[in-house]
Amino acid sequence: MTALDRVKITKVAKRYGNERALANVSLELGARSMCALLGHNGAGKTTLLGLLSTLVSPNDGRITYHSNNAEVHGEAVRREIGLLAHSSLCYGELTARENLSLFAGLYSVDGTAATIEAVLDRVGLDARARDRAARTYSRGMLQRLSLARALLTKPSLLLLDEPFTGLDRGGALALGAELGTLRDAGAIVVVVTHDLEAIADRTDHVAILRRGQLVFEDRGAYDYEQLKGLYHRHAN
Amino acid sequence: MSVLRQAARIAWKDLRIELRSREIVYTMAFFGGLLAVVYSFVFPSKSELVPLAAPGMLWVSIAFAGTIGLGRAFDRERENDTMRALLLAPIPRLAVFLGKSAAIAVLMLAVAVVVTPMLALLLGADLFADPGPLALSLVLGAIGFSVVGSVFSAALIKVRSRDVLLPVIIYPLLIPLFVAGTSVTAGLLAVPANPEKVWYWMGFLGIFDAAFLVVSLWIFESMVIE
Amino acid sequence: MSRYLTPAFALAGAIGLALTVWLIFTATPLAVDYTPGSRVYVSGTSLFYNQKIFYYHVPHAFMMFLAVGISGVCSIIFLAKRDPKWDDVALASAEVAVAFGAVVLLTGSIWAKAAWDHWWIWEKRLTMSLLLWLTLVGYVLVRRFAGASGERLSAGMAVFAMIGVPFIYVMVGAGDNHPKAGAEGNVATLDPAMRGIFWACVATFFCWFMALVTNRVQSARMEREVRELREKGLDAGLLA
Numbered sequence: 001m002t003a004l005d006r007v008k009i010t011k012v013a014k015r016y017g018n019e020r021a022l023a024n025v026s027l028e029l030g031a032r033s034m035c036a037l038l039g040h041n042g043a044g045k046t047t048l049l050g051l052l053s054t055l056v057s058p059n060d061g062r063i064t065y066h067s068n069n070a071e072v073h074g075e076a077v078r079r080e081i082g083l084l085a086h087s088s089l090c091y092g093e094l095t096a097r098e099n100l101s102l103f104a105g106l107y108s109v110d111g112t113a114a115t116i117e118a119v120l121d122r123v124g125l126d127a128r129a130r131d132r133a134a135r136t137y138s139r140g141m142l143q144r145l146s147l148a149r150a151l152l153t154k155p156s157l158l159l160l161d162e163p164f165t166g167l168d169r170g171g172a173l174a175l176g177a178e179l180g181t182l183r184d185a186g187a188i189v190v191v192v193t194h195d196l197e198a199i200a201d202r203t204d205h206v207a208i209l210r211r212g213q214l215v216f217e218d219r220g221a222y223d224y225e226q227l228k229g230l231y232h233r234h235a236n
Numbered sequence: 237m238s239v240l241r242q243a244a245r246i247a248w249k250d251l252r253i254e255l256r257s258r259e260i261v262y263t264m265a266f267f268g269g270l271l272a273v274v275y276s277f278v279f280p281s282k283s284e285l286v287p288l289a290a291p292g293m294l295w296v297s298i299a300f301a302g303t304i305g306l307g308r309a310f311d312r313e314r315e316n317d318t319m320r321a322l323l324l325a326p327i328p329r330l331a332v333f334l335g336k337s338a339a340i341a342v343l344m345l346a347v348a349v350v351v352t353p354m355l356a357l358l359l360g361a362d363l364f365a366d367p368g369p370l371a372l373s374l375v376l377g378a379i380g381f382s383v384v385g386s387v388f389s390a391a392l393i394k395v396r397s398r399d400v401l402l403p404v405i406i407y408p409l410l411i412p413l414f415v416a417g418t419s420v421t422a423g424l425l426a427v428p429a430n431p432e433k434v435w436y437w438m439g440f441l442g443i444f445d446a447a448f449l450v451v452s453l454w455i456f457e458s459m460v461i462e
Numbered sequence: 463m464s465r466y467l468t469p470a471f472a473l474a475g476a477i478g479l480a481l482t483v484w485l486i487f488t489a490t491p492l493a494v495d496y497t498p499g500s501r502v503y504v505s506g507t508s509l510f511y512n513q514k515i516f517y518y519h520v521p522h523a524f525m526m527f528l529a530v531g532i533s534g535v536c537s538i539i540f541l542a543k544r545d546p547k548w549d550d551v552a553l554a555s556a557e558v559a560v561a562f563g564a565v566v567l568l569t570g571s572i573w574a575k576a577a578w579d580h581w582w583i584w585e586k587r588l589t590m591s592l593l594l595w596l597t598l599v600g601y602v603l604v605r606r607f608a609g610a611s612g613e614r615l616s617a618g619m620a621v622f623a624m625i626g627v628p629f630i631y632v633m634v635g636a637g638d639n640h641p642k643a644g645a646e647g648n649v650a651t652l653d654p655a656m657r658g659i660f661w662a663c664v665a666t667f668f669c670w671f672m673a674l675v676t677n678r679v680q681s682a683r684m685e686r687e688v689r690e691l692r693e694k695g696l697d698a699g700l701l702a
Binding site: 384387388391392394395396397401404405408409411412415416440443444447448451455458459462 | 541542593596597600603604607608609610611614615618619621622623625626629630632633
């Protein structure tokens with residue numbers, strides 16, 4: 001597995017029909033870093049994440065993925081990507097174990113019972129729920145399953161789209177801590193969120209979008225108050 | 237080959253979910269059967285007309301049921317955004333396409349298994365006189381239908397009026413398939429049976445499937461990536 | 463794209479129209495010899511002036527098929543490159559093809575009434591035209607109602623429609639009651655008296671087709687330019 005250590009976004013533009021979602025956005029992401037992607041609804045954050053996940057293709061510009069100074073393409077890139085979104089990306093009719101087994105097979109990673117149990121333990125999914133269909137889970141349990149699915153494949157580029165929505169304070173902070181751990185282990189983490197408190201003091205890279213354009217970017221640690229200030233100043 | 241193996245994994249996932257809930261297959265099969273009953277009422281049932289009307293009724297029932305099945309199968313991928321998960325996986329995206337269309341073709345054949353005897357019974361149509369070619373034509377028809385349907389259903393997942401747009405898109409494109417299928421069936425029901433017609437249109441069906449499968453394989457990825 | 467393209471084509475089309483109308487009614491043979499009860503159309507029937515529909519019906523059909531081809535090819539390029547310029551051409555072609563297709567079906571219908579006393583018959587070429595026309599109408603509908611995904615979806619339709627043309631052709635092959643244009647049923651074997659004027663009509667409607675398509679493409683591009691300017695204005699805070 002060639003872990004990604006650099007992602008370069010060069011002058012990407014994206015339109016959806018008559019709407020301009022992104023215009024001339026350039027950004028560079030590096031390993032061992034957590035980037036907070038901020039902005040109002042409709043600013044283009046989800047689109048940028050879509051582009052990073054290879055599910056959306058740009059009308060202009062390009063995104064390149066690098067590992068050890070060599071460019072990586074296609075399936076090799078997707079193998080390194082983990083996505084955590086508002087929806088669980090898991091099948092409701094299958095159990096937690098079955099879902100993870102399916103994704104282990106799709107990603108060609110270790111899908112033995114022991115490995116699956118270990119991941120489910122790590123995210124803290126109730127042992128009794130692991131053989132129940134996922135549609136019976138609570139929101140918090142679904143988020144745990146979704147995180148397990150993302151962690152199972154050991155991604156080096158982790159993309160999160162509003163992962164804290166619907167979680168209580170404790171859950172959000174725990175997830176924030178988990179993301180910090182992953183970042184420290186070397187991953188590139190990109191978080192799109194409105195929950196500034198959950199990521200404050202953890203991010204080392206902040207990018208703010210407004211109306212499809214990058215209006216602010218900085219590398220450095222920010223606490224909650226600073227993030228709030230930046231957001232109010234630039235996102236409007 | 238990795239593409240086929242992953243496609244099989246995806247197809248099996250769909251069929252396993254279906255076996256568990258049986259939601260799609262029950263509703264599809266019932267709908268197909270219901271159509272057969274409706275046709276028996278609304279069309280005249282003089283015995284000379286049966287060999288002329290039965291092929292159309294059979295294929296239209298399967299087509300309508302198939303449209304519903306397509307909608308439901310892809311709605312399922314919409315529920316938890318699992319389509320995104322499949323497309324994100326490090327597998328050839330063609331595997332997603334092949335897996336989904338294989339699963340839907342199987343479901344359509346399940347409907348055919350229900351509707352064919354029903355029509356044979358209700359209309360007195362001798363559909364089982366030569367079951368081999370009939371089965372082959374239904375298999376080829378199901379493959380063609382699910383291939384074209386899957387390409388567009390996958391692209392329609394995020395569209396609001398997807399339920400009505402799907403038939404608008406695929407029915408005109410599939411008319412040659414319907415004509416070929418009904419011609420094969422008509423040839424089988426004709427008295428005396430017309431093997432020349434049957435195999436001419438069977439060949440047409442096969443070539444149609446091959447051509448549209450090739451185009452679908454080429455076009456699928458650009459349809460699902462925004 | 464040169465701004466003189468549309469007016470040039472339109473002018474050529476207009477001149478051609480005037481010319482061909484005049485020539486059709488003065489220089490082409492009148493169809494008078496008809497064998498009653500015969501289903502075989504020999505070049506000349508008691509259709510009299512109705513036969514002259516042929517001169518406009520067939521060129522419109524040619525243009526519709528051409529448009530399907532253009533739309534299909536441009537859609538393939540668009541899906542590969544995602545450059546909206548190709549999509550503009552595909553869309554313009556399809557829209558114009560809907561109009562031309564409607565003309566084909568209407569004129570074909572008038573002829574059918576005149577020749578066989580039915581407003582519609584299921585013969586080879588009319589059926590084929592109807593199917594293609596339905597696909598093209600579907601293309602335009604999908605564009606309108608599928609939102610942001612409309613471009614991709616209709617491009618896919620156009621590709622499949624183009625591939626489907628030979629299948630439709632074979633499918634309608636058996637049992638042809640269509641009047642045969644010329645001795646071998648082939649336009650190339652047209653009676654020399656009709657040939658020149660026929661091809662003049664084809665050229666006229668080609669100009670007319672190109673005028674409509676170039677106009678539509680230009681308006682699509684201008685729409686996009688206005689949108690981009692508006693975005694720039696909004697960005698700079700000059701517009702509300």
